[in-house]
Amino acid sequence: MKDAHPIAFPHRHLLGIEGLSPLDIKALLDLADEKVEVSRQVEKKKTTLRGRTQINLFFEPSTRTQSSFEIAGKRLGADVMNMSVASSSVKKGETLIDTAATLNAMRPDLIIVRHHAAGAVHLLAQKVDCSVVNAGDGAHEHPTQALLDALTIRRNKGRIAGLTVAICGDILHSRVARSNMILLAAMGAHVRLVAPSTLLPPGIERLGFEMHRDMKTGLKDADIVMMLRLQRERMNGSFVPSVKEYFRFYGLDQEKLNYAKPDALVMHPGPMNRGVEISSEVADGAQSLIREQVEMGVAVRMAVLEALASHLPNR
Amino acid sequence: MITTNRPILFKNARLIDPDSGREERGGLLVRDGIIADVGPQVAAAADAEIIDCGGQVLAPGLIDMRAFIGEPGAAHRETLKSAGEAAAAGGVTTIVSMPDTNPVLDDPAIIDFVMRRARDTSIVNIRPAAALTKGLKGEEMAEIGLLQDAGAIAFTDGARSVTNAQVMRRALTYARDFDALIVHHVEDPDLVGQGVMNEGEFAARLGLPGIPREAETVMLERDIRLVRLTGGRYHAAMISCGDSAEIVRAAKASGLPVTCGVSISNLALNENDIGHYRTFFKLSPPLRHEDDRQAVIDALANGTIDVIVSDHNPQDVETKRLPFAEAEDGAVGLETLLSAALRLVQAERISLPKLLRAMSTRPAEILGLPGGRLQRGAPADLILFDPETPYVLDKRQLRSLSKNTPFDEARLEGQVTVTMVAGRIVFDRRTAS
Numbered sequence: 095m096k097d098a099h100p101i102a103f104p105h106r107h108l109l110g111i112e113g114l115s116p117l118d119i120k121a122l123l124d125l126a127d128e129k130v131e132v133s134r135q136v137e138k139k140k141t142t143l144r145g146r147t148q149i150n151l152f153f154e155p156s157t158r159t160q161s162s163f164e165i166a167g168k169r170l171g172a173d174v175m176n177m178s179v180a181s182s183s184v185k186k187g188e189t190l191i192d193t194a195a196t197l198n199a200m201r202p203d204l205i206i207v208r209h210h211a212a213g214a215v216h217l218l219a220q221k222v223d224c225s226v227v228n229a230g231d232g233a234h235e236h237p238t239q240a241l242l243d244a245l246t247i248r249r250n251k252g253r254i255a256g257l258t259v260a261i262c263g264d265i266l267h268s269r270v271a272r273s274n275m276i277l278l279a280a281m282g283a284h285v286r287l288v289a290p291s292t293l294l295p296p297g298i299e300r301l302g303f304e305m306h307r308d309m310k311t312g313l314k315d316a317d318i319v320m321m322l323r324l325q326r327e328r329m330n331g332s333f334v335p336s337v338k339e340y341f342r343f344y345g346l347d348q349e350k351l352n353y354a355k356p357d358a359l360v361m362h363p364g365p366m367n368r369g370v371e372i373s374s375e376v377a378d379g380a381q382s383l384i385r386e387q388v389e390m391g392v393a394v395r396m397a398v399l400e401a402l403a404s405h406l407p408n409r
Numbered sequence: 410m411i412t413t414n415r416p417i418l419f420k421n422a423r424l425i426d427p428d429s430g431r432e433e434r435g436g437l438l439v440r441d442g443i444i445a446d447v448g449p450q451v452a453a454a455a456d457a458e459i460i461d462c463g464g465q466v467l468a469p470g471l472i473d474m475r476a477f478i479g480e481p482g483a484a485h486r487e488t489l490k491s492a493g494e495a496a497a498a499g500g501v502t503t504i505v506s507m508p509d510t511n512p513v514l515d516d517p518a519i520i521d522f523v524m525r526r527a528r529d530t531s532i533v534n535i536r537p538a539a540a541l542t543k544g545l546k547g548e549e550m551a552e553i554g555l556l557q558d559a560g561a562i563a564f565t566d567g568a569r570s571v572t573n574a575q576v577m578r579r580a581l582t583y584a585r586d587f588d589a590l591i592v593h594h595v596e597d598p599d600l601v602g603q604g605v606m607n608e609g610e611f612a613a614r615l616g617l618p619g620i621p622r623e624a625e626t627v628m629l630e631r632d633i634r635l636v637r638l639t640g641g642r643y644h645a646a647m648i649s650c651g652d653s654a655e656i657v658r659a660a661k662a663s664g665l666p667v668t669c670g671v672s673i674s675n676l677a678l679n680e681n682d683i684g685h686y687r688t689f690f691k692l693s694p695p696l697r698h699e700d701d702r703q704a705v706i707d708a709l710a711n712g713t714i715d716v717i718v719s720d721h722n723p724q725d726v727e728t729k730r731l732p733f734a735e736a737e738d739g740a741v742g743l744e745t746l747l748s749a750a751l752r753l754v755q756a757e758r759i760s761l762p763k764l765l766r767a768m769s770t771r772p773a774e775i776l777g778l779p780g781g782r783l784q785r786g787a788p789a790d791l792i793l794f795d796p797e798t799p800y801v802l803d804k805r806q807l808r809s810l811s812k813n814t815p816f817d818e819a820r821l822e823g824q825v826t827v828t829m830v831a832g833r834i835v836f837d838r839r840t841a842s
Contacts, residue, residue, distance in 0.1 A: 291582045291639075307586040331542070331549020333579065339552040 103401035107219050107226040110235035111276040119244065119277060126245050126390070126397035133169065133392055142400050143172035146203040150176045151193075152229070153209040158364055158388065159229050159238075163206045166395035170403075172204070190214060194221040203406050204399060207231075212269075225402040233267050239363050240273035242394040244281065246387050247318055250359055255282030260306075260313050260354070262288040263322035263344060263371050266295050266333070270363045271322055275303060288312030290344060292333045293324075309344060313353040321346050321362045321372050329370065337370050347373040351381065359383050416440040416454040417832070419793065422462035424448075426783035427469065427766035437467055439789040442832035447783055462793055465826060468765050469781050470502025470533075470790035472772035474592070474670060475646055475718035476743060477567070478504075478535070479810075480526065481519075482511025486723040486811050489523070492743065493531030495809040497836035499744035500825035501719070502790035503534040503772075503780060508545065509567035515540035515551045517559035524560045532835040533828075534790070536562040536776070541580055541591060547571045550580045553589050562776055565592035565646065568693060568722075568738070570628055572598060574635065581641030590775065592644045593632055595653070596694060600624035605734045607680045607695045615686065617734060620695050622650045629653050633660045636667055644775060645669035647720060649694035651704025658713045668775050669713075671705050672720040673742055677749040678702070678815060688729045688736035689815045692720070710759045715771045717764075719746040723811030741809045745816045751796050751823035761796060793827040800824055 103121060105113070132138060148167040152160050160176060167174040177197075188196075190209075197205065198221065205226050207215045212232030219226040230236040248254055259278050265271045265287055278285050287294065288306045299305055306312030313319060324340060334340045341347075351360065360372075360382045368374045377384060420436040424447060436451035437444060446452070453459070473496070479486035487495075489506075496504055506523065508514035514523065520537050527535035539561035543549045553564055564584060570593065571577045577593075584591050601624045606612050608619025629645055633656060636643045647670050648654060660667040674692050679699045683690045690696055708714045722739025729736050742749075750768065753759045773781030780790045804817040828836035 291586050292579050296638075331551075334583070335543075335550050335552040335554070339555050343554050 103404060106402070106405040108237055108398055108402065109216055109219060109226065109228045111237045111240050111273045111280070112235065114280070116280050119241070119281060122241055122394070122397050122401060123245050123248060125401060126241070126393045127249070129393035129396040130390070132396070133389070138169050139171060140169060141171045142403060143167065143170040143203070146172040146403070146406065147201070148172040148174045148204040148206065148399070149197060149202045150174065150206045151197065151208070152176070152178045153207075153214070154230070156208055156230070158391075159208065162388070162391045163227075163229060163395050165392050166399055167204070169392070170396055170399055172399070190218060191221055194218045198222040198224070204402065225405055227398060227402070230269050233269050233272070235273045236269040237273050238391070238395055238398055239270045240277040241398070242387060242390040243274055243320065243361060243363070244277055245390045245394055246361065246383050249390070250383060251317060254278065256284070257317040258284045258286065258315060259318040259320060260286045260288050260316040261320045261322065262309065262312065262346065264293045264324045264328065264333075265289050265298070265322065266293045267325065267328070268322045274320065275301075279303075286312055286316065290334060309350045310353050313350060316354040316358055319346060319351060319354055319358055319360050321360065323363065323365065323367060324371050326367075341370055345369070345371055345373060346376050348375055348379070351376055361387060364388070414441070416445065416457040418451065418453050418457040418459045419462050419467050419791075420451070420459060421464060422467035422793070423464055424783055425466055425468045425762050425765055427762045428770045428782040428784065430762050432762055437783070437791070439791070439829070439832045442789055444783065444785055444787050444789050446785060460793070460827065465793050465795045466761070467783070467791060467793050469769040469783055469787070470792050470828065470830065471500050471747060471768045472503040472776070472778065472781060473501045473719045473721070473743065473746065473768070474505045474716055474772050474776070475507065476504045476721035477507045477509055477723065477739070479723060480510065481522070486725055487809060488530070489527045489535055490530040491808065491810045492721070493527075493533045493535065495741070495743040495807065496533045497828045497830070498808050498825065500747045500792040500794060500828055501533060501743050502792070502828060502830045503536065503778065504743070505562060505776065506535050506537050507567040508538055508540040508565065513540050513545050514538070514561070515543050515545070515556075517552065517555045520556055520559040520561050533830050536560070538563040538565050538592060540564070541566050542571060542576060545569050547573055547576060550576065550583060553584055554587050557587055557589055563590040563592045563644070566594065568594055570594050570596050570598060574631060577632065578635050578639060581635055581639040581643065585639060585641040588642065590642045590644055592646050594646050595625050595628040595632065595648065597624045597628045600627060605691060605695070606683060607697045609680070609698060611680050611683070615683070622652055622697070622701070625649060625694060626652045626656060629656050633665065633667060636660070636665050640666065642666045643668075647672045647675070647694055647718065648714065649675045649697050649705065650701040651708070654704055654708035654713050658708070661713070668715040670716040670718045671709060671714045673717055673746050673749050674720065674740060674815060675702065675705055676709065676717065677752055682815065686733040688731065688733055689740055689813050689817070691733060691736050691738055692740060693738040706753060706758050709753075709767060710763065715767065715775065717746070717750055717767045719743050723809055724813045725811055729813050739813065740815045741807065741811055741813055744807055744809065745802065745814060745821070747794065747825060748802075748821040748823050749816060752821070754796065755822060789829055789832040791829040792825050794823060794825045796823040798822065798824050
């Protein structure tokens, strides 16, 4: 029934959380809740996207996001094709816009794009006739990650509004942090940013979030502790002095987690650097939602693809 | 043997508290390593040992924010022990040691080693400053948080400047989260180039390549802009010319967390002292023109310059008995710091309390140390001295293992009689050989 009548989602693309209304977000999360049930059945295959072509265009390597979109598309019945940078003509010097035009000529229905440059997905979306989903553009946005995080929080806490969410770590380079900040604030959560100053974008203090340089105050009474990945090339003296120092002051271990509420839950977008931003004890502990986030990822992406299906050009 | 438990009463002293600026005749009672009482009327504890000061000045011990010590790595030049003895004889009760050692003080375990070694062998307080960047290379910031936990009192690349502005920006940004102090040697090595002394007429005459003042001012201006950007706490280790003083004055006036120091050498000497290629006068920053010397004295007197440092840098014959351009920079200074500084008082350029303030109260404030005050409850780190005793310095008498003083055979006035650290007398000229 629901497969036959997708929700009224007023956007042709999903390029970011910015621009979505709380109602849009709620509708996607409600739909995703249904997709969780679908994915837990033996028979997972639907026909919503039967006959459709979905291209996963990844300019940056990603195992988990790409496979999550691939599974989501296939469960909805789409023909999914993966195109990664290593095998693309980008390596031969083709520009992003030429690539877009070439792919567009193949008449896809959905293009899922990840690109290392902020804004690249927007640019590509202007050049194609189909729907585009941003799977991460530079340090800008990663909307399906924020949606899956929100879904995970809502299913575990029963709500988002009124919760205190501490986003901790490399906020400067994180598209996950940006999308989450926007979504969580829009849904009425109280967002805190916890990071050394070198990992915060200068000027972010003007965006109105509560800022902390210290995990103790930053995690105090938090309901959700959302850790971010610190990339290896940023650990050795450029942004923070060392892994040892980062873990000592900003790594989430049980001692720091105890500053948060006793029923606080821990999230991480993956892939984790154990012993850098999070200890194994916490990552694998009872308060961790990290595995569940992966499951919610497929459900949210199915919901997004289905919602966009109502705008497919050759309908 | 003096037991530390027995109170000590200094009586008949000229008390100078550079923190409050108060100067009065009176006494001071030391008990359990702290100042138990001070003022015109101090009740004597019945069991106190009494020191009659005979009207000499009793003041807080000096805090020297910049000394190079050869331990670990160059113990033939100076050890923590010998530096402590030299400091005690010069009235310095706390030394901030520079991280330019071998190995470099860029690892918490090495800071821990120096702290323990200093505690066990030095008669004065030694607090290590840790490296700001790993290996003093100016590329990657050191473990500021962990080093601070280990006891590092400040962060500096010692005699080197961090030329990469991005590295400096991030270090200032990161250090602010830990309220850590960054101390920087302001000298652009590219502008220094081959220079070995102050650029100008005298260098031209000697045929030596010069170091322009701009090597200092360009780096200082850059740093201050980065402080404005980041809000990090910043201390320019040593400035040497009037232009730099003006830059610091303006930065302070705009409310930036900026302080600065001056080397005793740049206050007491000028480029002409180099004379005929005397390498003990080869320093970094270089001795400048007399006009610059006058300008930094003015800046000290009006408070633009916060602290005076010895910039104690022991060098041996192998590194100094060389052609001027090939010799190492540096002079020893712990033992002559007070005597040389007193020249400014004798010349009526600054008052004695103000001078002492720049060598005790201000360094204590900048470093967050409890000393630098002649007040009840402050640590009993004290010096007793007669500011007018004349003497001629004989470098062979120096306690430092290195003898590279620019004041050999100089006529000086004012010598420390007694130095006390944490209530213990660590130097007593009345009984010293």
